[in-house]
Amino acid sequence: MTHPDLIAAVDLGSNSFHMVIARVEADGLHPIDARKARVRLAAGLDDEGRLSAEAQERALVCLRDFGRRLEGLPAGSVRAVGTSTLRKAHNALPFLVRARRALGHPIQVITGRDEALTIYRGVADALGDAPERRLVIDIGGGSTECVLGLGLDPLRAASLDMGCVAFTQRFFATGRIYPGSMRRAVRAAAETVDPVRRVALATGWTRCVGSSGTIRAVSRILRNQGITSGAITPAGLAWLRQTLVDVHRVDRLRLDGLSETRRPVIAGGVAVLSGVFDALGIRRMHTSRAALREGVLLELLAQRAAPSEDLAVAG
Structure with a gap:
């Protein structure tokens, strides 16, 4: 069963992974589920810039759990982003292949500047215009x-x-x-x-x-x-x-x-x-309370919505 009225954001952070699912309604986005797991990805980065097997496994266990919750959401309704540790890790690419399989959706490693801009969008939207x-x-x-x-x-x-x-x-x-x-x-x-x-x-x-x-x-x-x-x-x-x-x-x-x-x-x-x-x-x-994942939701919504639409994340 698909859920065309739902969108989701996944944040593969250096300390914690976050997932939020929101329903798209006329007056904005209404979060219906949020999950967080302390994966400690950055703690698994060794002196040579490689993610340890243990850190990768912690991440994959979390992403499989997120993936089960995201079943039924069609392609294009989920955006997953990786941040600092995945920008640094020399073995990020093979890990991301496994991570994508565990989550069931593509994962994009974003630049630091894009991360900052997306965070601002989420926080600013929560504060108002x-x-x-x-x-x-x-x-x-x-x-x-x-x-x-x-x-x-x-x-x-x-x-x-x-x-x-x-x-x-x-x-x-x-x-x-x-x-x-x-x-x-x-x-x-x-x-x-x-x-x-x-x-x-x-x-x-x-x-x-x-x-x-x-x-x-x-x-x-x-x-x-x-x-x-x-x-x-x-x-x-x-x-x-x-x-x-x-x-x-x-x-x-x-x-x-x-x-x-x-x-x-x-x-x-x-x-x-x-x-x-x-x-x-x-x-x-x-x-x-808003941060990267709320900004990701808003950017995902902007890709789906008509240019004239102006929706916000409802609190």
């Missing part, structure tokens, strides 16, 4: 996307080579969080942002919005601990960095709002976010 200058930050497992835009339109987009998994492996691989390691990680993140700093500050923004797992986890922690109402601030990040250092061991970290699956990579994620704040002078960041 107010003519305000926006800075959207998305921290993934292997890359961080920074986009400046005006309303629904992106103006500048960059994909930076740092993420929560990559920085955890680089600075906190032993599972210990030392003060010096945290300082070095934050400094390295700020230096990675430096090439886009001048343009970002010259363009400016009136609203800063963060998306995806790391940023939403930080927001939950700060809210649940009573540090902020959910907004992310420099003071809130300083408190969280000190808390991580004081606990010292990742396996002993217990914070209301921090999930068991997010805990192993939170130190790297907090360091990346802190470096972004430092480099760009961000004073306050709010969060969005």
